[in-house]
Amino acid sequence: MSEEQHTTEQEDHIGEMFARLDDLQANATVGAVFGQPIMSGDKVVIPVASVSYGFGLGFGEGSDREADKVDIGLGGGAGGGVSAHPLGLVEITPEQTRVEPIVDEQKLALAGMTLAAWSVFWAARAVARILGHGKCKGCC
Amino acid sequence: MPLIHRRTIQGEPVRVGEREIIPEARVTWWMRRRSVIGMNSIGGWGAGLVDVRPTAVIERGPGYTRRIPIRDETNRLLLGLLAGAVFVLFLAQVAERLATPQGESK
Numbered sequence: 654m655s656e657e658q659h660t661t662e663q664e665d666h667i668g669e670m671f672a673r674l675d676d677l678q679a680n681a682t683v684g685a686v687f688g689q690p691i692m693s694g695d696k697v698v699i700p701v702a703s704v705s706y707g708f709g710l711g712f713g714e715g716s717d718r719e720a721d722k723v724d725i726g727l728g729g730g731a732g733g734g735v736s737a738h739p740l741g742l743v744e745i746t747p748e749q750t751r752v753e754p755i756v757d758e759q760k761l762a763l764a765g766m767t768l769a770a771w772s773v774f775w776a777a778r779a780v781a782r783i784l785g786h787g788k789c790k791g792c793c
Numbered sequence: 794m795p796l797i798h799r800r801t802i803q804g805e806p807v808r809v810g811e812r813e814i815i816p817e818a819r820v821t822w823w824m825r826r827r828s829v830i831g832m833n834s835i836g837g838w839g840a841g842l843v844d845v846r847p848t849a850v851i852e853r854g855p856g857y858t859r860r861i862p863i864r865d866e867t868n869r870l871l872l873g874l875l876a877g878a879v880f881v882l883f884l885a886q887v888a889e890r891l892a893t894p895q896g897e898s899k
Contacts, residue, residue: 667828667837678822678843683804686847687816690807697809699816701863705844713836740865743816743850745809750852750859754866761867764874771878775885783892 670710677708687743699743701752708733797823801848815851820844 688700712729741754799821806813821844828837852859 667835670837671826671828671839674824674826674839674841677841678798678820678824681802681820681822681843681845683802683816683818683847685845686818687804697807699807699814699850701847703844703846703865705842707840707842709838709840711836711838713834715831715834715836717833738867740847740863743814743861743863745807745812745814747810750812750814750850750861752850752861752863754864756870757867761870761874764871768874768878768881772881775881779885779888782889 667712670712674708674710677706695747697745699745700739701741701743702737702739704735704737706733706735797821803851806853811855813853815853816847817849817851818845818847821846 685704686702688702691698691700708731710729710731712727714725714727716725738757739755741752744751744753799819801817801819804816804818806815808814822841824839824841826837826839829835846865847863849860849862852861
C-alpha cells in the first residue's frame with residue numbers, strides 16, 4: 654500500500670468517525686425522553702424523563718522516517734456517559750390531560766441541609782460580629 | 794457557526810378517544826472536532842454533549858389545541874433554595890452593617 658493510499662484511508666476513517674458523532678445528535682428522538690404509553694383501565698400514562706449524554710474520542714498515528722528503520726506508532730481512545738432523570742408522568746384520562754411531576758427528594762434533602770448549614774454559618778458569623786463589636790481586632 | 798445548537802422535535806401522536814397527544818422535546822447539543830494531517834502524522838479528536846429534554850405535550854381535541862408544558866420541578870425547587878442561600882447572605886450582611894456604628898468597618 655502506498656503512502657498516499659494509506660493517508661487517504663486514514664482520512665476516510667476520520668470522516669467516518671466524525672459522521673458518527675453527528676449521528677448521535679441527529680438520532681436523538683422524542684422516544685428518548687417519552688416512554689411507551691401504559692394503559693390502565695381508561696387511563697393512559699406516559700413516563701417522561703430528561704436524558705443527557707456526552708462523549709469524546711481522540712486518536713493519532715505518527716512515524717519517524719528519519720531513523721534508519723521506520724517507527725510507526727498509533728493510538729486512540731474513546732469514552733462516553735449517559736444520565737437520565739425522571740421528570741414526571743403524563744396522565745391522560747377521558748376527562749383531561751395533566752402532567753404529574755416527579756420530585757427528586759434525595760437531591761432536595763441534600764440541598765436543604767446544605768442551605769441550613771449555610772444559614773447557620775452566616776447567622777452565627779453576623780451575631781458574633783455584632784456582639785463582639787469593639788472586642789474583635791480583625792480576627793474574624 | 795454557533796457553539797450550541799438547539800432544535801425542537803415532535804413525536805408520533807398518541808390517540809386517546811377523540812383526542813391526540815403529541816409529545817414535544819428540545820434537543821440541545823454542542824460538538825467539536827478537529828483533525829490534523831501532517832507529513833508523518835495524522836490525528837484528531839472529537840467531543841460532544843447532547844441534552845434531550847421534554848418540553849410539552851400538545852393536546853388536540855375536537856375544535857381545540859392546548860399546550861401543556863412539562864417542567865423540571867426538582868430544578869425549580871433547587872433554584873428556589875439557591876435564591877434562599879443568596880438571601881440569607883444578603884440578610885447577614887445587612888444586619889452586620891446596621892449593627893456596626895458608622896465609620897467602622899469591623
